[in-house]
Amino acid sequence: MDTPVNTPVDTTPDADEVLIVRDDRDGIATITLNRPAKFNALSGALMTAIEDTLGAIAADPSVRVVVLAANGKAFSAGHDLKEIGTKTSRESIDTLFRQCSRMMLAITHLPQPVIARVHGIATAAGCQLAATCDLAVASSEARFATSGINVGLFCATPG
Secondary structure, eight states: OOOOEEEEEEEOSSSOOEEEEEEEETTEEEEEEOOGGGTTOBOHHHHHHHHHHHHHHHTOTTOOEEEEEESSSOSBOSBOHHHHHHOOSHHHHHHHHHHHHHHHHHHHHOSSOEEEEEOSEEETHHHHHHHHSSEEEEOTTOEEEOGGGGGTOOOOOOO
16 A cells, blocks of 8 residues: 655745645545635646646656545636736736646646546636546536636637
8 A cells, every 4th residue: 555645736926825735545646726715716826736746647657547626615616817807918818828728738648547526616717627637527516617708718628
């Protein structure tokens, strides 16, 4: 039996908040989104943490499968709209969306299968995140939506 490894992966630049936690047990790497107060909204920092963690997992031969989970009441509410609202140029917004595409591609290119463990809401880019995984397992309370159209956004899986 492997020794469990529970690793806080990244913190926000403004606080000591741990954005994701990686837990490895018996060949299973669980990546847990950890922005419950923000419904695990995908900020630039959170997407970087996910992408960096996936890169480390891709190079780890002891990991046979990845589970993508979330703390709190939601899997993910999608992009962090408050962060997007602070962007002052079209270029900075495009950069954020390109970052999201890279993160989604990191999931699709991962040599290990990725299983989304979804509870609560998975909306907009959060729904895309679950759909990008090889398999999604949803609780009976899970709800999926691509409601970004209401604010002029629509998910587009890269590829």
